[in-house]
Amino acid sequence: MFQGASQINLDAKGRLAVPTRVRDPLTQGGTVPVVLTAHPDKCLLVYPAPAWEPVRAQIMAFPSLNPASSPWKRLLVGFAEELSLDGAGRLLVSPELRAFAGIDKRVMFIGQGSYYEIWDLEHWQQQLDRLTAGGNPVLPPGMENFSL
Amino acid sequence: MFQGASQINLDAKGRLAVPTRVRDPLTQGGTVPVVLTAHPDKCLLVYPAPAWEPVRAQIMAFPSLNPASSPWKRLLVGFAEELSLDGAGRLLVSPELRAFAGIDKRVMFIGQGSYYEIWDLEHWQQQLDRLTAGGNPVLPPGMENFSL
DNA sequence: TCGGTTTTCCCAATTTTTCCCACTTCTGCA
DNA sequence: TGCAGAAGTGGGAAAAATTGGGAAAACCGA
Numbered sequence: 176m177f178q179g180a181s182q183i184n185l186d187a188k189g190r191l192a193v194p195t196r197v198r199d200p201l202t203q204g205g206t207v208p209v210v211l212t213a214h215p216d217k218c219l220l221v222y223p224a225p226a227w228e229p230v231r232a233q234i235m236a237f238p239s240l241n242p243a244s245s246p247w248k249r250l251l252v253g254f255a256e257e258l259s260l261d262g263a264g265r266l267l268v269s270p271e272l273r274a275f276a277g278i279d280k281r282v283m284f285i286g287q288g289s290y291y292e293i294w295d296l297e298h299w300q301q302q303l304d305r306l307t308a309g310g311n312p313v314l315p316p317g318m319e320n321f322s323l
Numbered sequence: 324m325f326q327g328a329s330q331i332n333l334d335a336k337g338r339l340a341v342p343t344r345v346r347d348p349l350t351q352g353g354t355v356p357v358v359l360t361a362h363p364d365k366c367l368l369v370y371p372a373p374a375w376e377p378v379r380a381q382i383m384a385f386p387s388l389n390p391a392s393s394p395w396k397r398l399l400v401g402f403a404e405e406l407s408l409d410g411a412g413r414l415l416v417s418p419e420l421r422a423f424a425g426i427d428k429r430v431m432f433i434g435q436g437s438y439y440e441i442w443d444l445e446h447w448q449q450q451l452d453r454l455t456a457g458g459n460p461v462l463p464p465g466m467e468n469f470s471l
Numbered sequence: 472t473c474g475g476t477t478t479t480c481c482c483a484a485t486t487t488t489t490c491c492c493a494c495t496t497c498t499g500c501a
Numbered sequence: 502t503g504c505a506g507a508a509g510t511g512g513g514a515a516a517a518a519t520t521g522g523g524a525a526a527a528c529c530g531a
Contacts, residue, residue: 178403285401306394315391
């Protein structure tokens with residue numbers, strides 16, 4: 176179960192140093208690669224490769240002639256790439272994914288249960304401000320009785 | 324049941340000395356870690372790790388394709404981190420959580436039933452001022468008949 | 472086939488983190 | 502009022518991690 180936030184930097188070669196604490200959970204001790212893909216909120220997703228497979232299968236099962244399916248498939252499957260960490264625990268993020276998420280140097284790495292999200296730092300803070308500034312954050316339907 | 328307020332300080336390394344009286348209740352005598360996470364009111368929450376689990380499970384159960392769910396998950400799960408107290412009963416609060424809550428040095432540690440809240444002292448006092456200055460604090464819906 | 476360019480992998484110095492110890496201050500009790 | 506124990510506070514050393522660079526290999530085009 177992935178959780179926690181880390182602010183990290185990409186180096187000049189576009190390499191992203193995965194936070195030490197999550198390397199082993201993410202790669203199952205270095206035995207599996209990870210899959211990077213794109214999310215509609217303009218962030219990237221990181222899955223351990225075995226965890227990505229069922230997700231991809233679900234997306235591929237979307238009715239292919241339904242116009243609502245195509246954008247999802249193009250994003251999630253079209254941008255997906257399988258990568259391994261280098262000896263120093265870094266991921267070489269492709270120029271295409273970097274451009275998509277507006278990632279340049281400063282990045283937030285966010286645990287989200289079964290995957291991690293990678294955000295451009297500035298974009299992450301904008302998204303955060305919207306939640307903390309809005310006086311009454313909206314709860315999703317059916318969850319109005321949620322309490323901490 | 325956690326209650327009570329303490330004004331405490333972070334040292335130069337970002338370590339927060341948990342008040343002596345709450346150390347044992349929070350860690351169940353040193354046997355369990357604690358979980359720190361973020362709240363939309365720009366304070367931090369502290370749970371005994373076992374008490375956090377059901378809360379996280381509820382958040383993870385939010386409908387994942389509903390746009391109202393994502394910000395909550397990103398805030399509460401995304402910032403969550405499991406920590407242990409050091410030998411002197413201190414928590415090393417990550418730079419990300421400190422930045423989120425605007426915590427620098429002086430903080431308030433507030434009991435809130437099943438968890439504690441950590442506020443930047445200045446921010447806490449602003450929040451208090453708003454409550455005491457506004458002539459008639461608003462009661463939540465369904466609670467209009469509340470009496471002390 | 473050869474030269475140039477890009478990519479990949481590895482090494483090493485610096486920086487950061489983590490853990491532990493010691494000193495000072497405070498509190499309670501005699 | 503003084504002493505003893507506990508708690509708060511700060512510092513330091515060892516270990517680990519980040520970061521940048523550089524050399525070798527692979528790839529592409531001429």
